[in-house]
Amino acid sequence: MSSSRRHVSVAQFPGGEPCRLAEPGILLHMVGHDHTEPQVETRAEIRSARGNYVRSLLALAAAGAAIGAFFASLAIAHQVALESGATVPSVSWLRSCRDWLPLWCIGFGLARLAGWHQAARTALRGLAIGAVFALAAGQAVTGSGFSWLPSAVAALLGLVLGLHCDSARRTGGAGVVGAGLFAAATAFAAFLLPPEWSSGLAPAAGALGLAMLASLVALVLDAPPAMATEQASRRVWLLTAGWAVVVAATGFVAIGTTAKDWIMLSAFLAVVVTAAAAGRLALALGAAAAMFVLTTGLAMGPSFFGGATHVYGDQVEVVSSQILRRCGSAEVVYLRKNQELQLRLHGELVAAVGPDRSEEPLLTAILHAAVYDGDRVLVLGSGTGRVVASLRQAQRCELESAAAWPELVALQPTVSVDGPVLQPSDNDPVLGAPWSRALRNLPNGSRQVIVLGELPSSQTAHRATTTFQRQLRRVVGDGLVCQPIALDRVSVTLLESWFEAASIVHPWNGIYAVGNAAVLVSGVRRPSWRGRFAAWCDEARWAMHAAHLGGPQDLDVAFLGALKSAAVAGSSGQPVRDVARQLLRWLTIPVVLPSDLEPNPLAATKTEPSLLRRWQRHQSEVSRAKGRLLALANTAEGRRDAQAIAARFLPMGAPAPWLQAALGLAGPDGIALRDASLASRCAFAMDPTFFQSPAPVFATLPLPNQMRGDLEDLYRLGDGERLVRRCSGAGPRAISVRVRFASRCARSLIAALEQNSLDDDPALALRELADPFVLAEAARVLVPAGRWRELLTFWRADLPCPKALVEIAEHAGLADRLALAAALRGRRETSCYPVIAGFLCAEELELRKVAGEALRLAVGERIPFQAHWPRSRRLDAASALRSLHNRKP
Numbered sequence: 007m008s009s010s011r012r013h014v015s016v017a018q019f020p021g022g023e024p025c026r027l028a029e030p031g032i033l034l035h036m037v038g039h040d041h042t043e044p045q046v047e048t049r050a051e052i053r054s055a056r057g058n059y060v061r062s063l064l065a066l067a068a069a070g071a072a073i074g075a076f077f078a079s080l081a082i083a084h085q086v087a088l089e090s091g092a093t094v095p096s097v098s099w100l101r102s103c104r105d106w107l108p109l110w111c112i113g114f115g116l117a118r119l120a121g122w123h124q125a126a127r128t129a130l131r132g133l134a135i136g137a138v139f140a141l142a143a144g145q146a147v148t149g150s151g152f153s154w155l156p157s158a159v160a161a162l163l164g165l166v167l168g169l170h171c172d173s174a175r176r177t178g179g180a181g182v183v184g185a186g187l188f189a190a191a192t193a194f195a196a197f198l199l200p201p202e203w204s205s206g207l208a209p210a211a212g213a214l215g216l217a218m219l220a221s222l223v224a225l226v227l228d229a230p231p232a233m234a235t236e237q238a239s240r241r242v243w244l245l246t247a248g249w250a251v252v253v254a255a256t257g258f259v260a261i262g263t264t265a266k267d268w269i270m271l272s273a274f275l276a277v278v279v280t281a282a283a284a285g286r287l288a289l290a291l292g293a294a295a296a297m298f299v300l301t302t303g304l305a306m307g308p309s310f311f312g313g314a315t316h317v318y319g320d321q322v323e324v325v326s327s328q329i330l331r332r333c334g335s336a337e338v339v340y341l342r343k344n345q346e347l348q349l350r351l352h353g354e355l356v357a358a359v360g361p362d363r364s365e366e367p368l369l370t371a372i373l374h375a376a377v378y379d380g381d382r383v384l385v386l387g388s389g390t391g392r393v394v395a396s397l398r399q400a401q402r403c404e405l406e407s408a409a410a411w412p413e414l415v416a417l418q419p420t421v422s423v424d425g426p427v428l429q430p431s432d433n434d435p436v437l438g439a440p441w442s443r444a445l446r447n448l449p450n451g452s453r454q455v456i457v458l459g460e461l462p463s464s465q466t467a468h469r470a471t472t473t474f475q476r477q478l479r480r481v482v483g484d485g486l487v488c489q490p491i492a493l494d495r496v497s498v499t500l501l502e503s504w505f506e507a508a509s510i511v512h513p514w515n516g517i518y519a520v521g522n523a524a525v526l527v528s529g530v531r532r533p534s535w536r537g538r539f540a541a542w543c544d545e546a547r548w549a550m551h552a553a554h555l556g557g558p559q560d561l562d563v564a565f566l567g568a569l570k571s572a573a574v575a576g577s578s579g580q581p582v583r584d585v586a587r588q589l590l591r592w593l594t595i596p597v598v599l600p601s602d603l604e605p606n607p608l609a610a611t612k613t614e615p616s617l618l619r620r621w622q623r624h625q626s627e628v629s630r631a632k633g634r635l636l637a638l639a640n641t642a643e644g645r646r647d648a649q650a651i652a653a654r655f656l657p658m659g660a661p662a663p664w665l666q667a668a669l670g671l672a673g674p675d676g677i678a679l680r681d682a683s684l685a686s687r688c689a690f691a692m693d694p695t696f697f698q699s700p701a702p703v704f705a706t707l708p709l710p711n712q713m714r715g716d717l718e719d720l721y722r723l724g725d726g727e728r729l730v731r732r733c734s735g736a737g738p739r740a741i742s743v744r745v746r747f748a749s750r751c752a753r754s755l756i757a758a759l760e761q762n763s764l765d766d767d768p769a770l771a772l773r774e775l776a777d778p779f780v781l782a783e784a785a786r787v788l789v790p791a792g793r794w795r796e797l798l799t800f801w802r803a804d805l806p807c808p809k810a811l812v813e814i815a816e817h818a819g820l821a822d823r824l825a826l827a828a829a830l831r832g833r834r835e836t837s838c839y840p841v842i843a844g845f846l847c848a849e850e851l852e853l854r855k856v857a858g859e860a861l862r863l864a865v866g867e868r869i870p871f872q873a874h875w876p877r878s879r880r881l882d883a884a885s886a887l888r889s890l891h892n893r894k895p
Contacts, residue, residue: 073163074192113164137162190277248287252278255294326695330428331420334413340426342694345717345746349390349421351411354463355495357389357421361746364523365461365490367553368564370396372518372525374546375535375558376486377403377455384481386410387459387466389490391418399545406453414460424747425720445474451483458489462500470504475511475528487512487528493585494522501585505592506572515569517593518561520554520618521625532568535561544753551779552749556617563618567593615778615806615837628662631655635664638703645671648703653679657802659774661745663692667704683708684738691716691742717742729754734767744771752780759796760787769799776800778808785810794822798829806837815841820850827856832863836890839864843884846871854880861887 137158277293330338339348346360359366370393377383381403388394388407397405409415420428456478460466468474469489478487491501504526508515512528519525527533535558539547550557555564566589569575575592582588631651638644652660652668656679660666670678670685678685687710689696694715700707716739723729723743733743733751744751755772758764764772772780781801788797789810797808815826827845830838842864845857854873861871861883869890871883 070187070189071192074189074195113161113168187277248291252287252290252294328426330426331417333416336411336413336417338417338420342715342718344693347390347421347423347426349414349417351414351460351463351465354465355492356387356414356460356463356465358461358492358495359390359392359421361748362522363492364520364553365492365525366390366392367549368518368520368523368555369393369457369488369490369525370549371553371555372488372527372561373397373455373457374400374542374549375561376527376533378536379403381454381485382406382452383455383457384408384453385457385459387414388418389459389461391422393457393459395422396545396549400543402543403455410460411465423721424723426718427721429721445477445481448481450480451485453482454485456482456485456487458487461490461492462496462504464497464500467500467503470500470507472507472510475507479511479528484530486533489526489528491524491526492522493519493524493589496585498582498585498588501588502582505569505575505588509569509572509575509592517566517569517589518564519566520564521622524566547783548749548753551617551752554618554621556615556779560616560618563616567595570594617777617779620777624658628655628665632662632664635668635703636701638701640702640705642672644703645706646674649673649679657774657804659741659744661748663689663696664701664704666692666741667696667700667707670707671703682706683710684736686710687712687716687738688741691738692745694718715742717746723747723750725750725754726757727754730758730768734765734771736767740771744775748775751775752783756780756783756787759784763793763796773800773802776802776805778806781805781808782810789814795825798825801829803833804835806835807841812841815844820853823848823853824856827853827860830860830864831856833860834864839887839890843887846880846884846887847877865890 278290326343327339327341330340332338335352337350339350340346341348341360344360344362346358346363348355349357357366366389373383373393374396377397379402383397383403383405385394385405385407387410394405394407397403458466458469462470475487489504505515508526508528513530514532515526515528516532517524517526536542537558539550539557539559550560555561569592582591631654634651635648638648648668649671650673652665653673655661655665656669660669666680667685667689669680669688670682672678680688686697686707689707690710690712692715697709723732729743729747729751733740733747733755752772752775755764755768755775758768759772772784776784781797784800785794785797785808788794794810794814797810801808801811811826814822818826823845826841830842830845838860842857842860845853846861848854848857851873858871858873861869865887869883869886871880875883
């Protein structure tokens with residue numbers, strides 16, 4: 007019986023092994039005698055599981071923060087490169103991925119292959135997170151100054167993701183959502199860095215391939231243990247299809263995204279990467295779908311990527327640009343933010359005009375100074391047509407305009423106007439005939455000046471060759487070849503090839519720059535400018551003023567340097583990635599030639615103030631004021647500081663939207679310098695996109711109840727009396743016209759001043775627009791007519807003393823000198839010191855008293871003076887005052 011039972015028992019278990027459950031006492035051994043022990047172990051396991059969950063959640067949150075910081079810092083670094091002049095297209099990650107992609111993969115692979123002790127993994131995780139934050143912060147502060155920073159951060163970030171894969175899976179869906187939100191919050195925090203930390207730069211396009219890379223890495227992260235089961239094949243195909251959708255959506259976004267989308271896009275990308283690190287396909291799909299919907303404009307309601315948005319309940323149009331007209335592959339685009347009209351060919355900028363664009367004004371000024379009477383000028387591509395129009399109005403040279411692209415000529419009537427409004431009758435532009443002649447058919451030396459009107463682009467790359475440049479040199483002989491360059495828009499590679507070809511062909515090449523605008527002047531020698539600036543025609547003088555130049559002497563101030571030879575400039579062998587370093591590599595330091603030291607009777611006096619240096623200082627002050635304003639908080643102290651900053655620029659008209667908005671904020675006494683609604687409308691008139699993302703300090707300003715700016719219904723501004731009426735007053739339209747067309751408004755006001763005295767509003771407008779050149783033009787009108795006292799109305803305290811007033815102080819009667827001495831009281835400009843010193847030595851006691859008061863207000867008690875002193879002591883005081891004027895800065 008027992009043998010049969012044993013036989014049955016053995017037969018029931020294959021292999022002939024006995025069953026452990028049949029052993030005597032096995033159940034008691036498995037259960038144990040004390041039933042409380044399993045409960046204690048269960049509680050300990052629960053506590054351990056909760057602790058592991060909390061640690062995993064904290065670790066995943068830290069990883070998400072690292073991801074967000076990396077995205078934001080890399081975006082800011084690309085914007086630094088953009089502001090420095092580098093051309094970074096939206097797909098720039100295709101060119102830069104070879105730098106950081108291998109290191110990302112190496113870091114991720116090492117983390118996944120590492121199987122050491124848990125304590126070592128925890129220590130390595132903490133070091134990696136700390137290093138990522140430190141390097142990301144360094145990149146956000148220094149920008150693209152160190153090329154190794156993105157690669158180092160990418161390697162460490164790959165290591166962090168590899169170490170946190172298991173932690174991400176343990177946290178579950180709720181933990182991944184929290185970590186993704188933390189990553190997005192960190193990205194926003196990096197974008198909100200103070201301007202002094204991140205140079206006040208908005209995020210821009212670049213490094214968009216990180217999203218695609220993270221999606222591909224997620225395919226490895228989400229490989230489940232169920233792949234060995236029979237049902238695994240179907241799930242693998244589903245996962246592969248889902249991640250393929252994520253990759254496709256992210257790739258579509260990466261290709262089509264521009265700089266303005268990075269503020270929100272980087273946060274979405276951080277969420278996608280965090281979800282991919284946890285292997286959460288649903289969250290990655292949701293974030294990718296949200297990016298796709300927002301970037302393609304399918305979402306209704308608030309949008310951060312263009313179209314219309316609602317801010318504080320009021321609808322404000324935030325479309326940054328609009329295409330006015332197309333003709334073939336050319337188009338005219340209007341940028342609302344800075345009132346800029348662009349002429350594009352195949353999507354590339356070839357000409358632009360606006361308050362921030364000085365390429366064509368600088369080119370026009372150089373031509374007026376370099377072209378002599380009777381010269382023959384060949385213009386290969388006239389851009390917007392303004393250069394040719396100014397030269398024709400001067401009527402001093404023979405012009406020949408050549409069109410290389412007929413569609414650009416057809417769009418010139420559209421881009422040559424003052425605003426974005428089109429003539430209804432010009433719906434179908436007429437193609438012009440291309441230039442029938444070729445350079446090789448022109449005789450040697452048949453032209454004195456050749457102008458290449460279009461900006462350097464891939465469409466004009468054939469001009470940056472030695473063959474084309476040799477043809478130009480042959481035709482122009484010993485004349486000049488001029489090429490405008492937008493330093494903030496030009497490709498570094500194209501600029502390198504242009505410099506190389508010009509340095510090989512032309513004996514001398516010089517760069518003249520005003521702001522971001524430059525002109526490459528090539529010739530046999532450095533050009534000599536026409537003298538006797540005061541005798542130039544009105545068009546030539548005001549063309550100089552439109553380029554922020556006070557005369558030919560300011561062209562020497564604008565001279566950056568001459569190009570080196572190609573062999574010397576290319577000896578370093580290191581690739582150059584931004585325009586600033588390219589210029590430092592190619593340009594020599596300007597030297598003073600012996601001919602410059604010889605007196606030239608035809609040239610203007612060197613003692614006259616430089617209008618260009620004054621404009622450069624003003625631009626620097628406005629830029630610093632903008633940085634301080636954007637960093638202020640929306641508190642009472644912040645609003646008071648903002649008003650104090652803007653009040654300094656009020657005599658000059660506060661020529662910036664953020665300055666106009668700051669005038670509507672309450673000061674220390676609770677009173678604003680301008681009505682808040684009016685200040686808001688003035689800021690909107692200057693920049694219709696200003697309230698799209700205003701600084702925190704402007705949150706209390708009411709939004710303007712209008713959809714378009716005051717200058718967006720403009721076709722032609724006009725000149726003369728009509729422009730005087732438009733630019734006079736304190737309304738938003740008048741203020742924006744004065745800022746947008748400063749030189750033209752000043753010219754029309756001077757013309758009106760020649761006819762009669764100005765009323766209060768035009769006089770105040772001319773006072774805001776006054777600079778040394780405008781004062782000299784006003785003196786040219788007023789002094790011969792005996793109306794010199796009207797000049798004092800436009801002479802602000804920050805402006806130097808006009809030369810005409812110096813002549814009044816030397817030769818006028820007592821009444822005129824008393825009026826001038828009274829006007830000198832309270833002025834601390836050093837150019838006024840010689841005039842005050844002359845009045846200190848005057849014979850009239852009354853004049854000496856007024857001059858003594860002006861002396862005390864100017865320098866305080868540093869120079870003692872009494873009107874009753876003998877002449878010798880008064881001469882000593884005058885000499886001491888003149889020494890302050892002659893002191894070098």
